[in-house]
Amino acid sequence: MAKVKWRRKSIVSRLTFLVLIIIVLQTVLLAGTLIIGGVFDQAEKNAYQSFYDKVNNRKEYVQREMKNRWTNLDPYVSTIEKSIASDNFDSDQIFKDMMDQLIAMLRTTQVTGVYIILDHKGINDNRYPALYIRDYDPLSNIYSDDDIYMISGPSELAKDYQIPLDQTWQYHLKLTDANKSFYTSPYTYASLTSKASLLGYWSKPFKLTESDVPIITYSMPLFDASGTLRGIVGIEVTLNYLTDFFPATDLQPRDSLGYLIAYRKDGNEEMMPVVMEGALQKRMIIEDEPLNLKLLDSNRNIYELLNHEGKEVIYASVEKIGLYQYNTPFEDEEWYIVGFMREDYLLSYVKRIQQILMISLFLSIMLGALGGSGISYQLAKPIINLAKEVRESDKSKILHLNSTGLSELDELSHAIEVANKLILDSASRLSKIIEMVALPIGAFEMNKNNDNVFVTEQFFDVLGYENKDDDSYRDKETFKAMLDQVFSNPEPDEDNVYCLNLEPKRWVRVNVTISDELIIGVAMDVTDEILEKNEIKRDRDLDSLTKLLNRKGFQWQFEAWEKQYKENKSTEVAALLMFDLDNLKIINDTYGHKWGDQYIIKAVERLVHISDDSHRILGRRSGDEFVMLLHHFDSKEALREKVSLFFEGLKDHLIEFPDGSQRPVMISAGLMWYEYPELNYDELLHYADEALYESKRHKKGNFTESLY
Missing domain, CATH: 3.30.70.270 (Reverse transcriptase/Diguanylate cyclase domain)
Structure with missing residues (x-):
């Protein structure tokens, strides 16, 4: 490489010095303003706040449903208790008297199931007299009881009410060590107070039987008219129904990890996932391990999830669901709603600011280069002549520039000649590489100042034109008419995607950029992508x-x-x-x-x-x-x-x-x-x-x- 000679009156030294001053000043000013102004920190806090607001709003909504609708049992429980005579131990008669109240409670609370379970005195094998009915889809039928199934209870009662028996039906409900907590927990504490609502208990997910669906329940003690403890009464919510209240798209429109519900017995214990939803979430988050959370923002309860199966950084927003009152038996059982977002989505605005900064730095360099060019025109006429000679030369051929008589310009002329040769060699190699790889991509360029159109060889293949060697398509008006025909059949719900009138059907994505002088477009065959999306839509509907x-x-x-x-x-x-x-x-x-x-x-x-x-x-x-x-x-x-x-x-x-x-x-x-x-x-x-x-x-x- 030739050594540059720095002389005091050299055009190179003067122009370089000026450009460097402009670039350094602009770079320092821009970067200093952003850093000192705390733009990045504030953008990150704004992202955390938005994440917190979404999860907190979802928590408030679910908490209202759980406390104000699902557990609003007092009017029905009060009626049921007053209707149970202290000397009535005929469970079938009790269930017959309570059936209408239980159906009304199911409809009003809009849960998937309600039940009354009496104590099992006189019954062996852990079997309990129970009236348990379920509606798998509480919102789908409000006109009749056709959608109610009996899980447990007298079959004669089901026949009287024309309610089918569920495939898991039992006459007496069998409770085992694996599923009886929802009964024993409120029943055990019934002696603490006569106000049953203070003893309400939310169970962790479980199954009534091996073949049943997973559920969570809310149970409270049931007393008779004389205040004697007779069993429990409560509601159930299937996990399928519960997860409908946690739409993953609430956090991200695509590829969202969504929400889960976590539980811990004591404030010192780690949170365990108990309700998870979505295939992506179950693949990424380890279900059998406590959530390993690293605190990032204590004001907004934002954490980083450290134990997961993905490679990207995952953020978690954790909000406690207030289910129990203070000084009640189960207040140490804490439930949380946890929302997840990937770093690339949550901090996308921060990343965008960083990109803007990089672009600004690049533009600063360009501005310096343009300033140097303007000054160079004022300093030396030979530079203008050299630029004119380069501009008017045939770029498709190797350049041969005339000597200017100035050592700096002659060195520049030589460098231009070498660069021109390298570019031509590189363009030839790149064209051959694209042709060998056979990418389904084509491009075109139209200059507003002439009538010619430049296209790559693959462009007409992508659009399905067999006569790609026809020079008439290089005419601007003919080419525009061809594009208008392509653009006349856009694909619904897709950006810049068009259906081609071919057999079999094909789709292309055409992106066009328009500047002051040039119109540049790139076409890509996206047939496989559209066919896959259409197949997904058919399965969905x-x-x-x-x-x-x-x-x-x-x-x-x-x-x-x-x-x-x-x-x-x-x-x-x-x-x-x-x-x-x-x-x-x-x-x-x-x-x-x-x-x-x-x-x-x-x-x-x-x-x-x-x-x-x-x-x-x-x-x-x-x-x-x-x-x-x-x-x-x-x-x-x-x-x-x-x-x-x-x-x-x-x-x-x-x-x-x-x-x-x-x-x-x-x-x-x-x-x-x-x-x-x-x-x-x-x-x-x-x-x-x-x-x-x-x-x-x-x-x-x-x-x-x-x-x-």
């Missing part, structure tokens, strides 16, 4: 048994149809129908749930024949409820005829059951016309549901139109 749309999937398609209907100002006749399978409970009780599923599948086979796919949307709302939108009909009479023919044809298709009997699928329906713009989806569904229940009462096996 389909019912696993019938392969019909599930509740949410049907609502999305209905709303999409309704939006198009209103935008097109359509005059077609449409109706929303609610279907309910008759006799499904009898078939389940008689032949088992396997034949009940067959009954449902046969019903679906008939429902799909009401109309073809282009005139209907069909979905399953719950076990025996289906919803259908019929549309694109010319008149109400035509639509009624379709529905009537469906019901008339049901009797011609019989199902043979294990006992040799044959019977048709029996269905009742309610129909609500889509002709009231003031009604939303839920209201239409409500009126169709009312008409359905009118059919169930008076026209079973047929349909009834809503009188709205």
Whole structure:
């Protein structure tokens, strides 16, 4: 390398000195302002505060549900206690008297189960007289008791109330060392006070039986009218239902570790995870180990989780759930809600500020270079001539510059010639490498000042154009028309992704950057990515048994149809129908749930024949409820005829059951016309549901139109 000679009057020395002064001053000023001003510390505190607010708000919401709704048992417990005579030891009679109160308590608290468990005097083998009912989905059915199951209790009582027996049903509830804590804990302390609500006890997750679902319970002592302890009363919440109150997307929109519930017996013990949700969380966090937390911010309870299976840093926000009052037997049992966020998401704003600082430093250097260039034009005309010669030369060929007569400029000319040669050699090698690797990426460049378009060889392959050697596509107007055709078919819910009209279908992502003179675009084949996303959406929206749309999937398609209907100002006749399978409970009780599923599948086979796919949307709302939108009909009479023919044809298709009997699928329906713009989806569904229940009462096996 040639040695640079620093002379006092040298252009190089003067320009370099000035550029260095500008760069150093700007760098010191910018970096000093950010550091002294505490920008990074404040940004980190803001991220912690936002994290704390999300977890604390979620804790407050769950705590209100647990304390104000789920455990609001006093009105019902008081009625139950007053109704139990001190001389009544007939558990079946007690349960019969209490059944209505227990169902009302289940509906009001909106939990998954309620129970009364009496003491087991006179009963061996740790079996307790119990009335235990459960609703696996408390929010799905508010019109009847069809969704209630009996876990424990007299089967005659279940028959009287037409409540099916759960597959884990027991006449007397068997409690073992593994599951009896929820009974013994409040029962043991019952002598401390006559106010049962002060002795309420939240259990850690457990199963009633090996095949049952995991639950948590809240139990309190149960006294009779004379104040004698008779057992316990309480509620249960299944973990599946509980985790619905902890949406992972509350913390991060994607790849979120979400929330978990932790427990510790004493304030000096470490917290153990007891309720976890989400596959990612269970893979990353060690379930059988205490949470190893390092305190980062005591004001906001922010910690770093040290024991996990991931490589990235994970932050935890820990908030205590206030379940027990002071000076009560279980106040030392502490429950916590713990939210998790990865460092790359939580501190993304801090990282962005650091990136901005780096960009600012880079821009400072550029500004110094531009300042030096401006001064150089004033200092030496030969530099201007040299720049003009370089600018007007053919960049695709090796440069040969004329001598300027100045040693510095001649050295610069030589360096430019060498750099030009190296760049041409590098560009040739890079082009060959890309061609060998066969990346599905192409790029183009359009200069606003000329009519030519420059494209890479792979660009037309990505877009699926076979005549890529046709020079007409290098014309700017022709090329724009080709891009407009690509941009005319955007993929819904995707940014800069377009569907190509090819067989088989292909998708490309096209990103375009526009500056003052250049339009630069990059196209990438993303077909595999889009196909994978579409497959995930289909799995999300389909019912696993019938392969019909599930509740949410049907609502999305209905709303999409309704939006198009209103935008097109359509005059077609449409109706929303609610279907309910008759006799499904009898078939389940008689032949088992396997034949009940067959009954449902046969019903679906008939429902799909009401109309073809282009005139209907069909979905399953719950076990025996289906919803259908019929549309694109010319008149109400035509639509009624379709529905009537469906019901008339049901009797011609019989199902043979294990006992040799044959019977048709029996269905009742309610129909609500889509002709009231003031009604939303839920209201239409409500009126169709009312008409359905009118059919169930008076026209079973047929349909009834809503009188709205």
